[in-house]
Structures are given as C-alpha cells and as structure tokens.
Amino acid sequence: MEFTCKTSKEIGGMGHSLKRREDDRFIQGKGNYVDDVKLPGMLYMDIVRSPYAYAKIKSINTEKALAIDGVITVITGKDLEEHNLHWMPTFLSDTQMVLPTDTVMYQAQEVACVIATSRYIAADAVEAVEVDYEPMKPVMDPHKALDPDAPVLRTDKEGKKDNHIYHWENGDREKTEEVFKNADVVVKEQIYLPRIHVASIETCGCVADYQTATKKMTVYMTTQAPHAVRTVVALVAGHVGLSEERIRIISPDLGGGFGGKVPIYPGYIVAITATFLIGKPVKWIEDRTENLQADSFARDYDMTCELAATKEGKIQAFRIKTLADMGYTDGSANPSKYPAGMFSICTGSYDYSTAFAEVDAVYTNKPPGGIAYRCSFRVTEAAHAIERMVDILAQKIGKDPAELRMENFIKKDQFPYKSALGWEYDSGDYHAGLEKAMNMIGYDELRKEQVEKRAKGEYMGIGICTFTEIVGAGPSKDFDILGLKMFDSAEIRVHPTGKAIARFGTKSQGQGHETTYAQIIAEELGIPAEHITIEEGDTDTAPYGLGTYASRSIATAGAAAAIAARKLRDKARKIAAYLLEVSEEDLEWEPGKFSVKGAPEKSKTIQELVFAAYTNYPPGMEGGFEAVHYYDPPNLTFPSGAYICVVDIDGKTGAIKVRRFVAIDDCGNIINPMIVQGQIHGGLTQGIAPAMYEELIYDDEGNILNGSFMDYLVPTAVESPKWETDHVVTPSPHHPLGAKGVAESPTVGAPPAIVNAIVDALSPLGVTHVEIPVTPYKVWKILKEKGVVD
Amino acid sequence: MKVSIDKNFEIAQPVSKVWEYLLDPYKVAECVPGVKLTEKISETEYKGDVGLKLGPVNASFNGVITYAKVDEVAREIHLVGKGVDKKGKGSVEMALEMKLQESGNVTMVNTTMNVTVIGVMAQFGSRLISDVSDHIFKQFVENFQTLLAGKEIDDQDKQIHGGAVAGTVVKSITSKLTSGVKNIFSKKDKKEENENE
Numbered sequence: 001m002e003f004t005c006k007t008s009k010e011i012g013g014m015g016h017s018l019k020r021r022e023d024d025r026f027i028q029g030k031g032n033y034v035d036d037v038k039l040p041g042m043l044y045m046d047i048v049r050s051p052y053a054y055a056k057i058k059s060i061n062t063e064k065a066l067a068i069d070g071v072i073t074v075i076t077g078k079d080l081e082e083h084n085l086h087w088m089p090t091f092l093s094d095t096q097m098v099l100p101t102d103t104v105m106y107q108a109q110e111v112a113c114v115i116a117t118s119r120y121i122a123a124d125a126v127e128a129v130e131v132d133y134e135p136m137k138p139v140m141d142p143h144k145a146l147d148p149d150a151p152v153l154r155t156d157k158e159g160k161k162d163n164h165i166y167h168w169e170n171g172d173r174e175k176t177e178e179v180f181k182n183a184d185v186v187v188k189e190q191i192y193l194p195r196i197h198v199a200s201i202e203t204c205g206c207v208a209d210y211q212t213a214t215k216k217m218t219v220y221m222t223t224q225a226p227h228a229v230r231t232v233v234a235l236v237a238g239h240v241g242l243s244e245e246r247i248r249i250i251s252p253d254l255g256g257g258f259g260g261k262v263p264i265y266p267g268y269i270v271a272i273t274a275t276f277l278i279g280k281p282v283k284w285i286e287d288r289t290e291n292l293q294a295d296s297f298a299r300d301y302d303m304t305c306e307l308a309a310t311k312e313g314k315i316q317a318f319r320i321k322t323l324a325d326m327g328y329t330d331g332s333a334n335p336s337k338y339p340a341g342m343f344s345i346c347t348g349s350y351d352y353s354t355a356f357a358e359v360d361a362v363y364t365n366k367p368p369g370g371i372a373y374r375c376s377f378r379v380t381e382a383a384h385a386i387e388r389m390v391d392i393l394a395q396k397i398g399k400d401p402a403e404l405r406m407e408n409f410i411k412k413d414q415f416p417y418k419s420a421l422g423w424e425y426d427s428g429d430y431h432a433g434l435e436k437a438m439n440m441i442g443y444d445e446l447r448k449e450q451v452e453k454r455a456k457g458e459y460m461g462i463g464i465c466t467f468t469e470i471v472g473a474g475p476s477k478d479f480d481i482l483g484l485k486m487f488d489s490a491e492i493r494v495h496p497t498g499k500a501i502a503r504f505g506t507k508s509q510g511q512g513h514e515t516t517y518a519q520i521i522a523e524e525l526g527i528p529a530e531h532i533t534i535e536e537g538d539t540d541t542a543p544y545g546l547g548t549y550a551s552r553s554i555a556t557a558g559a560a561a562a563i564a565a566r567k568l569r570d571k572a573r574k575i576a577a578y579l580l581e582v583s584e585e586d587l588e589w590e591p592g593k594f595s596v597k598g599a600p601e602k603s604k605t606i607q608e609l610v611f612a613a614y615t616n617y618p619p620g621m622e623g624g625f626e627a628v629h630y631y632d633p634p635n636l637t638f639p640s641g642a643y644i645c646v647v648d649i650d651g652k653t654g655a656i657k658v659r660r661f662v663a664i665d666d667c668g669n670i671i672n673p674m675i676v677q678g679q680i681h682g683g684l685t686q687g688i689a690p691a692m693y694e695e696l697i698y699d700d701e702g703n704i705l706n707g708s709f710m711d712y713l714v715p716t717a718v719e720s721p722k723w724e725t726d727h728v729v730t731p732s733p734h735h736p737l738g739a740k741g742v743a744e745s746p747t748v749g750a751p752p753a754i755v756n757a758i759v760d761a762l763s764p765l766g767v768t769h770v771e772i773p774v775t776p777y778k779v780w781k782i783l784k785e786k787g788v789v790d
Numbered sequence: 791m792k793v794s795i796d797k798n799f800e801i802a803q804p805v806s807k808v809w810e811y812l813l814d815p816y817k818v819a820e821c822v823p824g825v826k827l828t829e830k831i832s833e834t835e836y837k838g839d840v841g842l843k844l845g846p847v848n849a850s851f852n853g854v855i856t857y858a859k860v861d862e863v864a865r866e867i868h869l870v871g872k873g874v875d876k877k878g879k880g881s882v883e884m885a886l887e888m889k890l891q892e893s894g895n896v897t898m899v900n901t902t903m904n905v906t907v908i909g910v911m912a913q914f915g916s917r918l919i920s921d922v923s924d925h926i927f928k929q930f931v932e933n934f935q936t937l938l939a940g941k942e943i944d945d946q947d948k949q950i951h952g953g954a955v956a957g958t959v960v961k962s963i964t965s966k967l968t969s970g971v972k973n974i975f976s977k978k979d980k981k982e983e984n985e986n987e
Contacts, residue, residue, distance in 0.1 A: 703916070708914065
C-alpha cells in the first residue's frame with residue numbers, strides 16, 4: 001500500500017520508511033543491555049530455588065555456603081522479615097513473597113539469595129545452601145482448586161477460606177439467557193488457551209547500586225515501566241529510607257519485553273536490598289531456565305463459549321464463562337478496574353447487542369503471572385474465543401466462514417460503535433479488510449482447489465480470523481495501575497541550532513521508538529527526524545509515564561509528542577509573526593517553515609525561529625524552546641485485522657505446513673510503514689508460537705516438564721512461513737495523529753487463523769475444534785482416532 | 791512426574807528362597823543399583839544412600855526404605871523407598887509391589903513399580919526417567935537372579951547405569967542432529983556421502 005507523506009524525505013515525518021536509528025548500535029553489537037553494565041566493586045547474586053511446588057521450609061542452613069571464599073552473604077526470607085521487606089504488592093493489589101519465611105508456593109520459587117564476588121562463586125554457593133523442606137501435596141488443577149476439600153493456599157491472607165481470587169462479569173446475564181433460549185442455533189465449545197511464556201531473548205535482571213555517601217539508589221533494570229517501578233520501590237522501601245527522589249531507575253536497551261518485563265520480580269527487590277545493606281553494586285541476571293520457570297506466564301484461560309444465531313447465521317448473542325489459573329498470586333499488571341483486562345472485547349467485530357462474559361480466577365501452586373503477552377490484557381484470549389466460535393457456527397450451519405463474517409460485521413458507517421459489552425469502537429472497515437485479504441490470497445480459487453484436494457483424500461484448510469483489538473490504555477476516568485492514572489508523556493527540548501532531544505515516559509523494547517517518535521516530531525515541527533534524539537527509560541530525566549505495553553506507546557506518548565510539538569509550533573508562529581512583522585493569522589505553515597500568505601518569499605524556517613527563541617524573541621515571551629505534554633486519551637483505540645491462513649496437513653504423519661498467510665491490518669494512520677511491517681512479521685511469528693508449539697506443562701506433583709529451551713519450543717526463522725502483509729486505513733478519530741497502535745494485532749489474530757485453517761482441513765473427518773498448540777502428534781492422534789492412519 | 795512399570799519375570803528358584811531373600815533388606819539393596827543401606831531404624835525401616843545420574847543431573851539422596859506390607863500367606867510384599875536429595879534439588883519416591891507364585895520349580899514374580907520424581911530431575915530428565923527406571927529395574931532383576939544363584943554381583947552392576955542410558959539417548963540425538971547439519975552444509979553428492987558412511 002502506498003502512503004502519502006506530508007513531509008519531504010529530508011524531514012522524514014509520518015509515512016516515510018526511515019531505517020531504524022537504534023539498529024546502528026544493535027547490528028554492531030554495541031547495544032547497552034543490563035548485563036553490559038559493569039560497575040567498580042560490583043557483586044553478583046544468584047538464587048536458591050525450590051524444587052517443590054508446595055512445601056514448608058523447616059530450615060535453611062547457609063553455613064557451608066558462607067564458608068566458600070568470596071561469598072559475602074546469603075539473604076533469606078527471615079533476613080528480609082527483619083526489615084519488613086519479605087512481602088510486596090503485585091500491580092493488581094495482590095501480595096507476593098519477596099523471599100519466603102516458611103512456605104514455598106511453586107517450583108522454582110526464590111528461597112534464598114547468595115551474594116558473592118563472582119558469578120561463578122555465587123552459583124557454587126547456591127549448591128551449598130541446604131534447605132530442609134516438608135513437601136505438601138500441591139494444587140495444580142485450577143478446577144480442583146475450588147473443591148471444598150482443596151487446601152487453602154493463601155493462609156497468609158487472614159480469613160481466606162478458599163482459593164478463589166475474584167469473580168468478574170460484564171453484560172446482561174438474563175437477557176443473554178433469554179436470547180439463547182429462543183435461538184435457532186446454539187453452538188458451544190470448551191476452549192483452553194494454555195499457559196505460555198514470553199521467552200524474550202533477554203532474560204530479566206538488574207544492577208542495583210546504592211551509594212552510601214549520597215544515599216542515592218540507582219537501579220539498571222529490565223523493565224518496561226521504569227517510573228511505575230520507582231514509585232512501587234518507594235512505597236515498598238520508603239520505611240527503610242529509600243524515598244522516591246533518591247531512587248533512579250534506568251531501563252537501558254531491552255532485548256524484548258512482551259509484558260514479561262512489567263512485573264516486579266523478587267530478584268530485583270533482593271538485589272536492591274542487598275546493595276542497600278552492603279553498600280556495593282549488586283548484579284542479578286536470570287538464566288534461561290529461571291526465566292522460563294519463575295517469571296510471569298501468560299494466558300491460562302479455560303473458556304466455555306456459546307454463540308446463539310438465527311438459522312441463516314445472524315449472530316444474536318455470545319456467552320463466555322472462564323476459569324483463570326493465576327498461580328499462587330495474581331501477578332497481572334492490568335489496570336485496577338479490570339481484573340480480567342479487556343476481556344470484554346470478546347464480542348469481536350460483529351454487530352449484535354447481547355452478550356455476557358464472566359471470569360473466575362483461582363490460586364494454584366504455579367508461578368504467578370497472568371501478564372499481557374504482546375496483547376492488551378486478555379485480548380488474545382477474547383479474540384481466540386469469538387473467532388473460533390464464528391467458525392464453529394459456520395461449520396454447523398454449512399456456510400462459508402468468510403460469508404458468515406461479511407454478513408455479521410459491524411458496518412463502516414456504524415462507527416463509532418457501541419459494543420454489546422460497552423466499549424466504543426472508534427473506527428474500522430471490516431468488510432474492506434476481509435475483501436482485501438480474500439483478493440490477495442485468491443480465496444475463491446483456494447476453495448476450488450480444496451474441493452479437488454478433498455476428492456483425492458488430501459487435507460488442505462483455509463482459516464480466517466477477523467479480530468478487533470482494544471489498545472492504548474487508557475483514559476484516566478477508568479484506567480489506573482495502583483492508583484496511577486494511565487496517561488503518558490513527551491518532553492521536547494529544541495537546542496538553539498534547531499536540533500532536538502525528546503524524552504518519554506514509555507520504554508522501547510525493540511519497537512523502534514527512537515525512530516518513530518522522531519518522525520512524529522518531524523511531522524509536526526518540520527525538524528528533520530535525524531536531528532532529533534529520543535531518550536527513554538531514565539526516571540531522573542524522562543517525564544513521568546506508565547511505560548510501554550498494551551500497544552499504548554503511540555496511542556498515549558505518541559499523541560503527547562504530537563501535542564507537545566504543536567505547542568512549540570504555536571510558539572514558532574508567534575516568533576515568526578514578530579520577525580516577519582505580520583499578524584499570526586497571516587502566516588501559513590508548511591512542514592519546516594512559516595511564510596506570509598500571498599508572499600511566499602517572506603518566510604522563516606523552523607531552525608531560524610528556534611534560534612530566535614534563544615537570541616531574538618518577542619518582548620514578554622519566555623525564552624527557550626521546550627514543551628512537555630501529558631496525554632490523557634479520551635478513548636482507547638481499536639485496531640483490527642483480517643487474516644487468512646492456508647495449511648496443508650500430511651494425512652500420514654499429521655505434519656502441518658502453513659502454505660500461505662495473508663495479514664491485512666488496520667492500525668489507523670501509519671508512522672513508519674517499514675517498522676509496522678516488522679512489527680507484524682514478529683507478532684505473527686509469536687502468533688504461530690502458541691498455535692503450534694508453545695505450552696508450559698506441569699505434572700500433578702508440581703514439576704514443570706518443559707522448563708528449558710530443550711523442551712519449550714520457540715519458533716525460529718525455520719518454522720516461520722512467508723508473511724504477506726497489507727493494510728486498510730481507518731484513522732482513529734480521537735487520536736491526534738489518527739494512529740491506533742499495531743504491535744499486538746498479529747499475536748492476537750494469528751492463532752485463531754491457524755487453528756481455523758487446521759480445523760477446516762480436518763473438518764471432512766467431523767473435527768470441529770482442536771486445542772492449541774496443534775502439534776503434529778495431536779493431529780496424528782485425530783487421524784488415528786478417525787481411522788485415517790493405523 | 792510419575793512413571794509406572796509393570797513387569798513379570800521368572801526366577802529358576804523355589805518360591806520360599808525368593809521370599810526369604812526379599813525379606814532381607816540388605817540383599818534387596820545390594821541388587822538395586824546405586825543403593826547402600828546405612829542404618830536400621832526398626833524391623834521394617836532402614837536408612838540408606840542412593841546415587842543417581844540422570845542425563846545432566848547428578849543427585850544423591852538420603853533415603854528411607856520401608857516394608858509397608860509383608861503378607862507371607864499371599865506371598866506379597868510392598869516396599870516403599872523415599873529419598874530427598876542432599877542438596878535440596880528434589881525428591882524421589884518409589885513404591886514396589888511384588889507378588890510371588892510358585893509354578894513347578896520356578897517362581898513367577900509379578901511386580902508393579904511406581905516412581906514419583908519431584909524437582910530438577912523431573913524438569914531436565916523427564917524424557918529419560920521412564921527409560922532409566924526401566925533400565926534400573928532390569929538391572930535389579932539381573933542382580934537378584936545372580937544373587938539367588940549364589941554368585942557375586944559385579945561391582946559395575948551395583949552402580950547405576952542410568953547415566954549410560956542417558957548418554958546413549960543424548961548421543962543418538964546429537965548424531966542425528968550432526969548428520970542433519972552435515973547434510974545442509976555438505977557439498978558432496980548423496981552417493982558419495984552414503985559411501986563414506
């Protein structure tokens with residue numbers, strides 16, 4: 001798709017495919033990640049972890065570990081208890097242990113931390129710490145967690161008598177019941193989205209550095225939300241003298257976040273405590289197995305889905321009941337009003353007015369989490385449910401799934417559209433998206449080919465997913481985390497020579513903010529993007545913001561950048577009027593300069609006007625050229641997509657080949673088409689991951705059975721099909737740039753498209769649903785059960 | 791994780807002798823590779839050390855072996871072994887049920903063995919545990935027969951061969967991988983490669 005650009009290539013505003021500026025250092029191996037930070041006198045931390053999912057700690061003997069040369073100390077829960085630092089809040093106002101004093105709640109939970117002069121000594125000392133456990137029978141099945149005879153796991157919570165965390169519901173239960181009672185057709189399916197892990201290429205870690213002389217705590221940390229971390233650390237550790245002005249969180253280059261670097265893990269807090277007590281910098285870096293086994297999981301929603309429709313296939317109502325396994329604490333980082341996140345987007349892209357959604361969350365002896373893995377808080381779960389159900393309905397009534405979708409889509413002129421569960425969708429053109437995808441992939445020809453293949457006994461499937469996302473949290477009236485409103489910020493400072501630095505409350509983890517934010521400012525101010533330095537992640541310098549996740553950066557901080565730049569353009573206009581001796585109304589803006597209407601030769605470039613802001617500004621005006629804006633979005637944004645996937649299944653082995661995958665995305669106006677395409681490629685690959693490969697598996701004893709990359713399958717370039725992408729653009733009416741956010745759409749939309757294709761391939765055998773991940777073995781078992789293979 | 795093994799085997803010895811040997815914990819322990827009894831707690835409980843190598847994981851356990859059921863009439867014996875790794879890496883529990891039947895001069899032994907593994911061994915050895923358990927069981931039966939025949943058990947057979955089993959599995963995977971990689975990078979034609987192999 002061609003993008004029209006308002007700015008020249010030299011300015012490089014919106015719509016230009018500028019090469020990513022951050023890549024200069026990344027491709028030279030000169031990025032600066034947390035593990036690259038080396039400070040004089042730095043000590044190293046390693047963690048003793050529990051082999052049991054549920055056990056009493058009878059004793060911890062640190063004697064042998066302390067006897068090892070180079071071991072400084074071993075920190076246990078009892079040590080932290082002396083400072084009242086053994087528990088901390090989660091973002092969703094639950095509580096979690098920093099280190100346990102008496103009970104471990106999941107396998108691989110932190111039990112004690114060794115601080116030593118080298119990483120190797122620390123690892124040896126971990127082996128030497130002797131912990132005497134009294135194992136107990138863990139609660140691993142979330143369904144059994146609510147049994148009356150299930151042991152109550154959170155005995156630390158006074159008066160807690162069961163393992164139930166919360167019940168959340170939305171919609172009209174009675175009305176939905178009524179529609180279902182009278183519907184021609186009702187389809188029902190149990191859909192489980194298994195527990196998975198973000199498995200970012202960089203694990204988590206920090207270097208905590210407390211300077212006893214200045215009483216300043218600097219923490220280099222793998223976090224997507226440095227400001228929120230600073231405030232939480234101040235709240236948790238304020239009583240020991242760490243007040244917020246003395247805490248500096250620096251989030252340097254991050255090797256992927258995907259939601260996994262939003263929570264505050266115990267390791268960070270112990271490292272911070274250790275440097276505070278010892279007075280020397282302490283580095284803690286997880287290894288891969290620790291990351292997979294102990295850091296926050298995603299998904300784990302078991303959903304009972306029902307769709308009611310007329311016999312022609314007009315959707316009338318959707319009902320969904322969910323059991324969420326949260327592990328031993330609710331480690332979600334959702335906005336506080338939304339324990340189940342944005343799950344109520346589950347009504348999808350379709351026009352009907354009745355729905356009811358409910359979620360019950362329970363504690364089990366698994367690691368905590370429930371984070372939004374490359375998705376805006378449970379949107380992936382919601383989209384999977386509705387997009388599978390639409391296909392199941394199509395199959396039931398014998399209608400083509402594309403046709404069924406076209407007939408049920410919300411129409412272009414219905415936007416802004418109030419959904420059955422109360423969201424106001426901002427814009428979209430779902431018909432155009434699906435039509436484009438169908439044309440691009442050659443849908444009708446593929447269906448013909450499928451008929452021929454089926455006649456020959458071959459298994460070919462075509463799967464569609466037409467999802468609607470909800471991103472960009474969020475408006476302050478409804479959105480906060482721990483009470484902190486979810487606005488975000490930009491601060492632009494232009495130097496006398498017309499070059500600028502801009503700082504943000506968000507934090508890139510690979511999204512390319514250093515390029516796209518510069519393009520936004522270039523678009524609004526006409527200063528070439530290459531003259532604008534972008535900084536994020538240092539709480540001492542950046543304006544306050546809640547960080548990067550939930551596709552919120554462009555929706556919030558990107559908007560803030562546009563508005564801050566417009567404030568500066570207004571100032572430039574005043575200076576131009578002064579210098580050109582005309583009134584402001586007589587001036588005309590084109591990217592990079594103001595000129596007098598009707599006399600274009602009389603003009604001032606933005607660089608001249610900035611210089612004047614330091615050298616020759618109007619009397620009464622403030623000098624300098626700086627602006628800051630904190631943007632509180634009026635609504636969320638609603639990106640959408642139409643994805644079509646073609647699979648071929650080997651009828652003998654069950655091997656699945658994704659032959660083609662077409663993704664049409666509507667993320668509103670596009671800032672950098674190349675970066676958007678890169679985001680979509682990456683997101684689609686993280687979409688085939690849960691669809692075909694990834695699942696964290698636990699046994700009844702609480703063991704994680706695939707807690708390393710030997711067994712946890714992450715797709716690589718080899719597994720990735722060729723992605724074919726294009727766009728439909730319906731600008732967001734409320735966003736200053738008309739942008740919506742893109743990075744999460746492909747992760748949300750790809751899994752249902754793939755599963756729908758696989759089910760479509762197997763549908764001649766009477767298959768209506770397959771749980772993800774759909775592995776060749778799973779398919780082979782179906783082929784065997786249906787008598788296709790012996 | 792749990793592994794269950796059901797096995798029946800024959801021993802060319804009278805049932806009374808087999809029964810007598812099974813009642814002697816020191817004789818049984820001698821036959822289980824990697825196990826050494828260290829202390830008698832009571833008539834039915836004994837302490838011992840167990841060493842086990844499972845692929846990348848070395849574990850040594852402080853164990854307790856209990857005669858949970860001894861039914862002389864039915865010739866049925868239940869042994870429970872519980873072990874906790876000395877370095878806190880996890881634990882293993884084994885329940886062994888044996889039932890003897892006389893059939894001429896031969897004793898039929900019906901056994902069921904349930905092994906529960908918790909901790910690092912389950913995480914990293916999960917693919918190997920059932921192979922290794924099977925192997926240990928085979929070694930036990932061989933050793934037991936040797937002992938009943940009045941012969942000495944080889945020192946080597948008193949050691950666990952689990953590591954060797956794991957080694958074989960890993961080796962075969964590696965060689966498959968290497969040959970795959972070889973295929974990708976090999977410039978030789980197929981025929982020549984086959985000849986070389």
